[in-house]
Amino acid sequence: MLPVLAASVLAAAGWATADAARIAQGKEIFETACAACHGRDGRGNPEWENPVRPPDLADCATTAETTEAWQNVITKGGPANGLHSVMPAFGEAYKDAEIATVVAYLRTLCPTADRYPPGDLNFRRLLHTDKAFPEQEVVLSFGHRPAPAQRETELEVAYENRLGARVQWEVTLPVRARASGSEGTGVGDVEVEGKYVLGFDPSRRDILAAGLGATLPTGSESKGLGSGTAFLSPFVSFGKGFGGGRTFFQSRVGAEIPTRSQKASSELSYGLALSRALGRPRLAWTPAVEWTGTYDTRTKEHEYALWVELSKPFNKLGHVIASVGAQIPIRPKQDTYRIEGYLLWDFGDGPLWVGW
Numbered sequence: 001m002l003p004v005l006a007a008s009v010l011a012a013a014g015w016a017t018a019d020a021a022r023i024a025q026g027k028e029i030f031e032t033a034c035a036a037c038h039g040r041d042g043r044g045n046p047e048w049e050n051p052v053r054p055p056d057l058a059d060c061a062t063t064a065e066t067t068e069a070w071q072n073v074i075t076k077g078g079p080a081n082g083l084h085s086v087m088p089a090f091g092e093a094y095k096d097a098e099i100a101t102v103v104a105y106l107r108t109l110c111p112t113a114d115r116y117p118p119g120d121l122n123f124r125r126l127l128h129t130d131k132a133f134p135e136q137e138v139v140l141s142f143g144h145r146p147a148p149a150q151r152e153t154e155l156e157v158a159y160e161n162r163l164g165a166r167v168q169w170e171v172t173l174p175v176r177a178r179a180s181g182s183e184g185t186g187v188g189d190v191e192v193e194g195k196y197v198l199g200f201d202p203s204r205r206d207i208l209a210a211g212l213g214a215t216l217p218t219g220s221e222s223k224g225l226g227s228g229t230a231f232l233s234p235f236v237s238f239g240k241g242f243g244g245g246r247t248f249f250q251s252r253v254g255a256e257i258p259t260r261s262q263k264a265s266s267e268l269s270y271g272l273a274l275s276r277a278l279g280r281p282r283l284a285w286t287p288a289v290e291w292t293g294t295y296d297t298r299t300k301e302h303e304y305a306l307w308v309e310l311s312k313p314f315n316k317l318g319h320v321i322a323s324v325g326a327q328i329p330i331r332p333k334q335d336t337y338r339i340e341g342y343l344l345w346d347f348g349d350g351p352l353w354v355g356w
Contacts, residue, residue, distance in 0.1 A: 026105030042109040058109040063116035070103045082316030082355035115165040121207040123248040129271030132209035132237040134168035136348030147336035166197035188219040205241030229263035246277040265298030282318040317355025319346040
């Protein structure tokens, strides 16, 4: 037992020493090639006279950037990533392994970086299975069921922002248009939500979060735009990367509990999804399949469906993304297919007009 324990301690010490040496090498390269513009502390050289100020690399918000994005900007320069030409390309001056050490060093500039989930765990957004990573996004979503007897169109605008290292809050405003009976067009039930990252492991590429949502009865019940009661929605979300960081599993399990049980029954819900980046995850076409379902605790009815979808960033920076997909209803069989999609702006990565 003692030899095994001693070997484990020595191995851990060896890994720590290797990591420290790697970061030290990255710091040396940074101070040689980058500090003239970015400053020795990464916050920008105050004597630099170019009107385009470099980003504050010590800002903990930079933890949301992926390793891939950091390496690509350093290797290929600003223009290749939709950024300013003042950022040169270092791909010919340094090897990939050397650039990787610079990125490792940059990760240490935020003094509390270990509290922030790294951007490598920010997997591509799906249509229904929410991700565990805390986001800074504006999302415009649409849904349409074309069958005449069930025709319905929905639009939603969601605003998501972060508080500190692990908290996200979100507000969603839905607008619905229905085409049957007395149902009409208008604002539906507004949703608010809070989420907290319980834990993450970059080496295993997994992240776990939990949260609570509330649906407010703002929509007209008589027009079929609202439920007539508020709901509380606790949930747990989990994500994991596989296959060299290009295959992703995401899941969410939750419940919807009405505050007025005579208006609606409680439901359990779930979503399971697999997606695969066909290229660099930041910019790739990413097909995905989702299995979603709900279980009504009063009627014991279990409804579920399969979703097939495809997403792709529009710009070089990868912070404006579009997705479209179709629902294939399985139970109940009489349901008709539904088309959904979204247009997303990750404002944490920069203004909408940057990155093209």
